[in-house]
Amino acid sequence: xxxxxxxxxxxxxxxxxxxxxxxxxxxxxxxxxxxxxxxxxxxxxxxxxxxxxxxxxxxxxxxxxxxxxxxxxxxxxxxxxxxxxxxxxxxxxxxxxxxxxxxxxxxxxxxxxxxxxxxxxxxxxxxxxxxxxxxxxxxxxxxxxxxxxxxxxxxxxxxxxxxxxxxxxxxxxxxxxxxxxxxxxxxxxxxxxxxxxxxxxxxxxxxxxxxxxxx
Numbered sequence: 047x048x049x050x051x052x053x054x055x056x057x058x059x060x061x062x063x064x065x066x067x068x069x070x071x072x073x074x075x076x077x078x079x080x081x082x083x084x085x086x087x088x089x090x091x092x093x094x095x096x097x098x099x100x101x102x103x104x105x106x107x108x109x110x111x112x113x114x115x116x117x118x119x120x121x122x123x124x125x126x127x128x129x130x131x132x133x134x135x136x137x138x139x140x141x142x143x144x145x146x147x148x149x150x151x152x153x154x155x156x157x158x159x160x161x162x163x164x165x166x167x168x169x170x171x172x173x174x175x176x177x178x179x180x181x182x183x184x185x186x187x188x189x190x191x192x193x194x195x196x197x198x199x200x201x202x203x204x205x206x207x208x209x210x211x212x213x214x215x216x217x218x219x220x221x222x223x224x225x226x227x228x229x230x231x232x233x234x235x236x237x238x239x240x241x242x243x244x245x246x247x248x249x250x251x252x253x254x255x256x257x258x259x260x261x
Contacts, residue, residue, distance in 0.1 A: 049261035052198050052207060053218060056191025058183050059251035065172050066107070067149055067245065070165030071156065072138040080116060080133045087114060087135035090161045097156050098141055101148060112138040138165075150243045169246045176250075183252040188212065191256035199260035211257040218255040 073090045077083040091114070098109055114137045121129045143149040149167075156162055171179060195207045211218060 049208075049259035050199070050202070050204060051210075052195045052258045052260055053256070054191050054194045054198070054258070055215070055253060055255050056187045056189070056194060057251065057253040058186035058190050059249055060179070060183055060186075061247040061249045062171060062175065062179055064146075064169035064245035064248055065144065065175055066170050067143045067146060067243075068168040068170065069141045069143060069149060069153065070138065070168070071141065072136055072163045072165060073159070073161045074134070074136045074163055075161040076132050076134045078130070078133065080118070080135075083133045083135040084114075084116060087137060087161065090159050091137050093159050094139060094156055094162065097152065097159075098139075101152065102145075106148070107142040107144065109139065109141040111140075146243060146245055153243070167243060169248060171248050179248075179250045180252070183250050184254065187252040187254045188256070191254055192258075195256065195258040195260070199258075204260040207258040207260045209256060209258050211255075213255045215253045215255055218257055 071094065073087055073094060075083050075086045075090065077086065091111075095111075098106065114135060116133065116135045118131055118133050120131050123129055141152075143152075153164060157164065170176075191212075192207070192209070199205065199207050
């Protein structure tokens with residue numbers, strides 16, 4: 047091989063506005079008997095399902111729920127005394143939204159259901175947008191590697207650089223970086239009289255190892 051070998055790592059990241067939100071919600075109730083909490087949890091879960099069904103198709107995609115879980119425990123008080131048996135019932139839901147205004151209004155509505163617990167809101171892109179964004183940042187990472195190698199070559203008085211290898215991080219024997227991946231920001235949603243949910247931008251980043259010759 048003739049010429050000077052230059053090995054670099056290119057990277058690029060970009061933020062994109064969120065296009066969907068996965069709301070995590072659960073029903074958790076406790077009481078003196080299994081039967082009482084099971085009945086109460088089932089009633090609340092049915093109200094939550096009804097609130098989902100009332101949403102327009104444009105506001106929510108396919109949702110999912112866990113199995114209803116029940117368990118018992120004997121809690122202890124501050125004096126170390128074991129208290130009577132307590133029964134629990136819990137069921138979780140994940141509801142994807144594309145309409146963020148509808149999401150805020152829905153959370154305010156379901157917060158009134160007995161036993162409801164608002165979990166995290168996971169902001170994300172659609173699958174199509176994620177594919178497009180990943181292709182874009184990977185291309186820009188390669189261009190960053192070319193620009194970096196060109197600067198190195200010019201700094202030692204050499205001219206055009208020619209790529210001889212491109213690889214995912216670490217495959218050329220250089221220090222590894224992170225492959226293109228989404229960083230999905232999560233925001234905790236707390237119900238209130240004027241609930242406002244601000245979508246978090248999604249950061250997509252890519253890193254590529256590259257080897258060039260310059261002469």
